[in-house]
Amino acid sequence: MTNTVPKILIVGGGYAGFYTAWKLEKLLRKGEAEVTVVDPLPYMTYQPFLPEVSAGSIEARHSVVALRRHLKRSTVIAGKVTGIEHAKRVATITPIAGSPYQFEYDQIVVTAGAVSRTFPIPGIADNAIGLKTIEEAVAIRDRLMSNFDKASTLPPGPERDRLLTVVVVGGGFAGIEVFAELRSAASALLKFYPQLTFEDTHFHLIEAMGRIMPEVSMKTAEWVLKDLAKRGANVHLDTQVTGAVGGNIELSTGETLPSDLIIWTAGVMANPTVVRGSDLPVEQRGRILTRPDLRVGTEDEVVEGAWAAGDVSAVPDLTGGGVGGYCVPNAQHAVREGKLLAKNLVAVLRGELPHEYFHKNLGAVAGLGLYNGAFQSGKIGLTGFIAWLAHRGYHGLAMPTWERKWRVLWGWWNNLWLGRDMVNLSTVQNPRYVFEEFAARPRPAQTAEKPAAAKKSAATEKVGAKG
Template sequence: MGMYTALRLQKKLSRREAEIMVVDPQPHMTYQPFLPEAAAGNISPRHVVAPLRKVLRHSTVVTASVVGVDHTRKIAFVQPPVGPVREIKYDQIVMAPGSISRTLPIPGLKENAVGFKTIGEAIYLRNHVLAQLDAAASTDDADLRRRALTFVFVGGGYAGIEAMAELEDMARDALRYYPELKQGEMRWVLVEAAQRILPEVGAEMGAYTVQRLLGRGMDLRLNTRLDSCVDGLVMLSDGDVFDAGTIVWTAGVKANPVLQLTDLPLDSRGRVTCAATMQVITADGTVVPGAWAAGDGASVPDLTADDPTVTCAPNAQHAVRQAAQLGTNIALVVHGAAPVPYKHKYVGSVASLGLHKGAARIFGMNFTGLAAWLLHRTYHMSRVPTLNRKVRVVADWTLALFLKREVVSLGQLHSPRVEFTEAATPAPARPVAREHTREAAVTS
C-alpha cells in the first residue's frame, strides 16, 4: 500500500518539490493475493515480493518499525534493526501499515497454529505440508500417520479457501512420489463459523465452491467454531475431536496495532478515520492537516454504497486504487489544489481453487472452472507492481506448462543453525575404562 503510494508520488512530484521517505520493517512489499500460488509452488516466492529499494529509486527507504507518531509535532519515531530509536520529521504523513491476523483467545492457538498473511508463512506452510507427507510415509504408526495427514484451515474467506485449495492440489500432485500413501488418507478440514464461504463472490458462487471442494474429498464444517487445539488436538463446536499436524488460521484480519501508537483519531475497530479524500478527520469531520491514511488500516467511506456509514472493504482491489488516488491527492495539495474523493464501484471478485480451477463473479456474471482461473490470473497480473515482477510471474506460469512442479521440502530454512550448533557443541568425554580386580573368595 505504502509502496504504491510512493510510486505515484514519484511520478507526480519532482525531487526538488519533495523528499519521499518510506518506512517499513520489511525491505520488500508482498503482493498477498499470490501467496497461495507461492505456497503451492506455482510461483517462486521471490517473485511475489517487490524489493523497495529497487522499485522506489527516487525515494528514501528506511527499514525500521514505527514505534510512535506525534502528529502534533509532526515527528515519527522509528526503531531500526540495530541502534537507538530515530526521530523523523515530516510535513505530510501517510499511515498505511495494513492489517494483521485477527485471532481469538482459543486454547492452543498461539502455540500450534500459523497464519497466512506473509511470504514467510507461505514458504513455511509449503515446507511443512510436504514434511508432513514425508513423516507419514516414514512411520508405521497409524495414529501418527493420521495426525500428519490431517490439515485444518480455520476461516472460509479468500485466504483460507485459496490456501487450502492450492496446498491440497500440491499435496495431491506430490503423492505420486509417495507409494506408501493413498489420496484417501489425507484429510483436509475447513472450519467456518458462518453458514457460507467466500461471501465476496456471492451466494451462488459460494455454493459452487462448496460443491467443488466436497467433490475433492474435503471436509467442510460450516456453522462450526474451533474451541481448542492444545497440542494439536482439535476440538470443534460440533463435538468432533481429532489430532491434526497442521492448523492454519485465516479467520479475518484487524487493523495493525501500530496505529494505537499514534495520536491520530481512530474508529471503534482501531482504523484511522478518514474522509473520502483519504485525509484523516476527527470525530466531528474536521480535517487533520498533513495526515493521510488508506488500505486495511483506514476507515474510508464507500461513496458507491447507499448507506453513508459503509466503508471500503479491506481488500487488494480497494487498497491498490486508493494508493494511486492518495498519491495524486498529496501531489494536488502540494501544488495548492484540492484533493479528489476516492470512489470505486466494486466490479466483482475472483478466487483460485487450485491449478486450472476457480470461481468468479464479475459485473454480475458468474464464471467457473478454467475461465474463472484465467480471470483470476489475468486480474492479479494487471495489479502486480513493476514490469519486472510481471515478467517473472508469467515466466513461472509458462514453465509450469511444460515442467512438473517441485515437491521437495526445504524445512531446514526454518531452523538453519541447528546442524551447525550441534557440530559446534563439544562432544561429551568418552568414559574411561576401569580395571576390574577379581577378588578371590576365601572360605575358612
C-alpha cells in the same frame, strides 16, 4: 520546520504504502519534497499470490517487490514506526538495528496494513499459523511436504493421520484459496509417496457462518462447496473452533480433529502497533478515521498533514457497497487508494484541492488449485478452467512492475511443462544444523588435579606389585 523542502513520511511499505511512494516519485518535481518509507521488511508482498506460494505454484521471491529496487527516489528505512505525535509532527522510528530515534515530518501517510485477527481460543496462538506474510506461506508449504516425508515412514495410525490432516479456519477468499490450493498440492504429492493413498489425507475447513466466500453469489459459493467435496475436502459450516491445545482442534459440534498444520484466516485487524502508538483519531474497529479524500479526520474536521489508506484506515465507501459504510480491506482498494493519495498529497502541496476516492468493486477471482477457479463480477459468475484463466490473467497484470510480472509469468510457463516446484526447504529455518553436527570443537582443558591423581594411582599400583 526549518527545512524548506517538505518531508513526507510513509508508514508501511505494503500495497498502499508502496503505490503511494511509487506514484509520488512520478508526480513530484525534483526537489519538491523528500519521501521516506519505513517498513521492517525490504519488500511489498503481493498477498493474492500467498495461496499459490503455499502450494508451490509460485516461487516465493517472485511474489514480493523489492522496495529499494523500485523506489529509486525515496529513502527506505528498515524499521518500525512505534509512535506518532502528530501534534508535534514527530514520529518515533525503531530500526531493526540500533536505538529508536525521533523523525520530524511535514506530511505523514499511514499505510501500515493489517495483521491476523485472532480470538483468545486455547491453543491457537501456540499451534496455528496465519497467511498474511510470505514467510507464513513458505512455512505452510514446507510443513505440508515435511509431514508427507514423516508420514511415509510411519505405519497407519493416529500419528500418521495427524501429520496428514490440514485444518483451515475461515471461509473467506484467503481461506478457501489456500484450502483448495493445498488440497491440489497434496493430491499432486501422492504420486511420489507410494506408501500413502488419497484416503490417508484429510482436509477440513471451519467456517462460523452458514456460507463461504461472501464476496461471490450463493450459486458460485455452492459450486465451490460441491467441487471441494468431490476432491475429498470437508467444509464445516456454522461451526466454531473452541480449542486447539496440543494441535487437537476442538469444534463446537463436539468433534475433535488432531492436526499438525492449522491455518488461521478468520479475519484481519489494523496494525495495532501503529494505531495504538499514535494520537490520530481511531474508529470503533481500531482503524484510523479517514475522509473520502484520504486525509485523516471526519466529515467535519480535517487533521492537516495526516493521510491514511489501505487496511489500517476506515475510508468511507461512496458507492454504498462497503460493510458498515467503509471500504473493505482488500488489494483492490489499497492499490487505488495509494495512487489517489499520492495525487491528492501533491495537489495539496501545490495549493490545489484533493479528490474523493470512489471505486466500485470490479468483482472477485479465486484460484482453487491448478486449472480450477471461481470468478464473480456483478451477476456474472464463472467457475472451473475459464475462471482459473481469469484469476491468473487478472493477477498477472495486477502484479506491480514489469520485472515482477515477467518473473511470475515465466514461472507459470515453466510449471506448465515441468510441473509445480515441490522442493521442501524446511531446514532453511535451521541452516547451521549440519555444520554444528560435524564442527570440530576444542577439547576441555585438563585440570591440575587430574595429573596428581594419575601419579597417586601409579604409585599404588607399584606398591601392590611389590607385595
